[in-house]
Amino acid sequence: MHPIRFDYTNVMSPAVGVHGLGEKELLSLAEPSARALAAVLARRTKDLRWLDLPYQDALRREILDYAASVRGRFENVCVLGIGGSALGNTALHSALDDPYHDLAPKAGRPRLFVLDNIDPEWMASFLANVDPAKTVFNVVSKSGTTAETMSQFLILRAELVRRLGEKGHRENLVITTDESKGVLREIVRRDGYRSFCVPDGVGGRFSVLSEVGLVSAALVGIDIEALHAGAAAMDQRCRTSKLLENPALLHAALQYGLHTWRGLSMSVTFAYSHRLRNVADWYAQLLAESLGKKLSRAGQTVHRGPTPIRAVGVTDQHSQVQLYAEGPFDKWFTLLAVEEPTAEVTIPRAYPDLEAVAYLGGRTLGQLFHAEREGTRIALTEAGRPNAQFVLQRIDAHAVGQLIYLLELSVAVMGEHYDVDAFDQPGVEAGKIAAYALMGRAGYEQRRAEIEARTRGPKRIL
Ligand code: PA5
Numbered sequence: 001m002h003p004i005r006f007d008y009t010n011v012m013s014p015a016v017g018v019h020g021l022g023e024k025e026l027l028s029l030a031e032p033s034a035r036a037l038a039a040v041l042a043r044r045t046k047d048l049r050w051l052d053l054p055y056q057d058a059l060r061r062e063i064l065d066y067a068a069s070v071r072g073r074f075e076n077v078c079v080l081g082i083g084g085s086a087l088g089n090t091a092l093h094s095a096l097d098d099p100y101h102d103l104a105p106k107a108g109r110p111r112l113f114v115l116d117n118i119d120p121e122w123m124a125s126f127l128a129n130v131d132p133a134k135t136v137f138n139v140v141s142k143s144g145t146t147a148e149t150m151s152q153f154l155i156l157r158a159e160l161v162r163r164l165g166e167k168g169h170r171e172n173l174v175i176t177t178d179e180s181k182g183v184l185r186e187i188v189r190r191d192g193y194r195s196f197c198v199p200d201g202v203g204g205r206f207s208v209l210s211e212v213g214l215v216s217a218a219l220v221g222i223d224i225e226a227l228h229a230g231a232a233a234m235d236q237r238c239r240t241s242k243l244l245e246n247p248a249l250l251h252a253a254l255q256y257g258l259h260t261w262r263g264l265s266m267s268v269t270f271a272y273s274h275r276l277r278n279v280a281d282w283y284a285q286l287l288a289e290s291l292g293k294k295l296s297r298a299g300q301t302v303h304r305g306p307t308p309i310r311a312v313g314v315t316d317q318h319s320q321v322q323l324y325a326e327g328p329f330d331k332w333f334t335l336l337a338v339e340e341p342t343a344e345v346t347i348p349r350a351y352p353d354l355e356a357v358a359y360l361g362g363r364t365l366g367q368l369f370h371a372e373r374e375g376t377r378i379a380l381t382e383a384g385r386p387n388a389q390f391v392l393q394r395i396d397a398h399a400v401g402q403l404i405y406l407l408e409l410s411v412a413v414m415g416e417h418y419d420v421d422a423f424d425q426p427g428v429e430a431g432k433i434a435a436y437a438l439m440g441r442a443g444y445e446q447r448r449a450e451i452e453a454r455t456r457g458p459k460r461i462l
Pocket of ligand 1: 085144146149203205206425
């Protein structure tokens with residue numbers, strides 16, 4: 001059980017000069033950070049129930065019992081969901097399953113597909129290539145009304161009924177939705193599907209450690225107990241209100257300080273780990289949807305929020321780093337680093353007379369990966385670009401649980417600093433309502449008329 005290390009040396013001005021933070025500046029956020037933490041933690045038993053998820057032993061048992069009851073029955077698990085009801089599932093799968101798990105799944109550990117888009121080409125291809133009868137579909141929607149997820153559900157349900165009959169198809173569906181609200185819960189009641197409840201106080205993007213992320217994780221054999229244990233360890237570590245001892249507080253303060261005082265409005269999460277690339281993706285939603293807000297909590301128009309960018313090392317060294325090192329001073333970087341890879345590959349010796357390849361022989365890919373990561377840190381630092389890194393000793397469920405909890409708490413604290421409601425998403429709702437209107441849903445006629453009136457008039461199309 002190794003605690004995640006947070007190295008923020010290169011965020012400070014002695015390392016990166018005027019674009020970094022001074023000691024006094026950072027410490028000026030000590031008091032606000034302590035207040036922010038207290039405000040967030042005070043809501044633990046009220047509307048921020050996600051803070052308490054790591055301690056939900058009965059929930060874990062229920063999920064593990066369900067997973068055990070269907071073990072060996074399915075070749076595939078397929079999540080139907082979107083946004084906070086899918087990104088965490090993908091992140092856990094990529095981080096904790098073998099990168100080629102889906103090509104050659106081990107016995108008792110089915111493949112996992114997460115269909116988080118409704119592009120018909122993707123769905124048609126899925127239907128053509130994956131046998132629904134050998135698949136358990138985990139339909140995940142907290143609201144139980146999201147058009148994308150509901151349409152996927154209708155398509156796959158019809159396919160399952162066609163293949164397995166009205167009675168037989170039920171075993172291939174497991175629903176995760178609100179306890180009482182939403183049409184999905186009504187469908188569960190009518191058709192008697194196996195279901196899990198997303199508790200109140202667990203919003204979409206903060207739900208990966210709930211039924212939302214854990215059902216599919218348990219079905220493919222991820223150690224959800226270790227995941228929760230890691231999250232609980234991070235929760236305990238982050239109870240201190242001392243800024244310099246609390247990694248979530250520190251990360252939130254750096255984000256806020258660099259954005260507010262240095263104008264670094266873009267936050268790049270640079271995963272130096274193929275497995276953690278989708279954790280960066282998940283974090284992008286967490287940051288964007290939580291902090292990107294028009295209104296302050298008092299209702300003033302503020303248009304706040306950092307812009308998340310995700311990058312993967314070393315791949316994006318050969319794609320983005322030119323911009324990062326020499327482009328505008330509008331970004332700061334958080335690297336996700338792993339100290340000990342779970343596997344190693346040695347580079348064979350060859351061509352001793354060709355120095356440009358000879359020096360690689362006998363070294364490992366892990367050494368090269370490490371050197372490339374350090375090289376990027378050095379280059380960013382020398383170019384005056386603030387960069388921090390979270391260092392995981394190795395990738396396992398405990399470490400990933402720590403990282404997820406740390407980032408969730410950090411974003412909740414950022415909500416206090418930025419003075420926005422980190423837990424709503426009115427901008428997303430607006431798009432959903434417009435789509436309902438365009439699809440002719442009853443009750444949305446007025447909105448449809450408004451949209452049609454707005455889009456009348458001359459078009460400018462080349
Ligand atoms: O974080 C959020 O709240 C959103 O991204 C939702 O997860 C997303 O819109 C899907 O919503 P639902 O789970 O209600 O289908």
